[in-house]
Amino acid sequence: MHAPTPEFIPLAGALGAEVRGLFLGDALDDATLAALRAGLAEHQVLVFRGQAITPEQQRAFAARFGVLQPHPAYPTPPGVPEVSILEHTAEKPSLIEAWHTDMTFMERPPLGSILRGCVLPARGGDTLWASQYAAYEALSAPMRAFLDGLQAEHDFSYGFKESLALPGGRERLAAAVAANPPRVHPVVRTHPESGRKALFVNPLFTTRILGLTAAESAALLAFLYAHAVADERTFRLTWAPDTVAFWDNRCTLHKPVNDHGLQHRLMQRVVIEGDRPR
Numbered sequence: 001m002h003a004p005t006p007e008f009i010p011l012a013g014a015l016g017a018e019v020r021g022l023f024l025g026d027a028l029d030d031a032t033l034a035a036l037r038a039g040l041a042e043h044q045v046l047v048f049r050g051q052a053i054t055p056e057q058q059r060a061f062a063a064r065f066g067v068l069q070p071h072p073a074y075p076t077p078p079g080v081p082e083v084s085i086l087e088h089t090a091e092k093p094s095l096i097e098a099w100h101t102d103m104t105f106m107e108r109p110p111l112g113s114i115l116r117g118c119v120l121p122a123r124g125g126d127t128l129w130a131s132q133y134a135a136y137e138a139l140s141a142p143m144r145a146f147l148d149g150l151q152a153e154h155d156f157s158y159g160f161k162e163s164l165a166l167p168g169g170r171e172r173l174a175a176a177v178a179a180n181p182p183r184v185h186p187v188v189r190t191h192p193e194s195g196r197k198a199l200f201v202n203p204l205f206t207t208r209i210l211g212l213t214a215a216e217s218a219a220l221l222a223f224l225y226a227h228a229v230a231d232e233r234t235f236r237l238t239w240a241p242d243t244v245a246f247w248d249n250r251c252t253l254h255k256p257v258n259d260h261g262l263q264h265r266l267m268q269r270v271v272i273e274g275d276r277p278r
Contacts, residue, residue, distance in 0.1 A: 121263030
């Protein structure tokens with residue numbers, strides 16, 4: 001019996017592809033996984049429809065790509081600590097509105113994240129991604145040369161400042177704050193598989209660019225953030241139940257579109273450990 005061959009259907013100009021011909025709950029062979037890894041590095045966001053998988057199957061699929069990184073700030077399903085529950089209700093609205101790259105406050109930020117739609121609003125609640133390959137490549141040669149030598153600080157406490165400010169928030173997240181001091185990464189990183197360069201700063205976790213004055217750092221970051229998410233560098237996903245998105249955290253930004261008001265939205269996410277950005 002032949003192993004399934006994934007088919008990649010591009011969904012936007014800069015990034016995003018739907019993958020057909022696979023069920024992620026199956027035991028996929030090494031050739032299929034290699035095709036998915038190459039497709040991820042190229043398309044940056046892979047979308048799988050009709051994936052009625054369990055948290056255990058989601059964990060097993062993600063583990064084929066590397067070591068899993070539990071998140072220090074989110075609840076998990078019983079017995080599956082590697083899966084984070086991202087749930088928004090009228091009583092618990094989302095506190096993350098900014099474009100970001102997941103967990104850049106870590107020494108080894110994620111290779112990627114795998115998110116499954118479980119409970120979806122009747123309308124709204126889309127997710128946006130932006131290609132940081134495209135953002136870097138659209139810069140002028142002098143700007144690219146300048147950025148290539150810079151480093152920036154990333155901080156868990158900065159990204160979760162709203163959660164820390166809630167009653168009991170500082171106590172609840174004390175261990176996470178202690179385990180995640182500010183870390184420094186290059187402003188431009190080279191993707192370890194594609195060899196392409198990508199911007200690697202984000203409004204949620206990046207606090208400053210080292211070696212610049214506060215005013216210079218703030219001005220440069222503001223320019224890069226606006227440049228990074230220009231419409232032509234983005235892809236928007238409208239979720240349906242059992243849709244799975246697998247994105248490359250090394251070359252994308254993303255953000256939820258929090259336009260679903262009081263409607264319930266529940267997602268399950270697994271994060272795969274990456275390398276030290278270079």
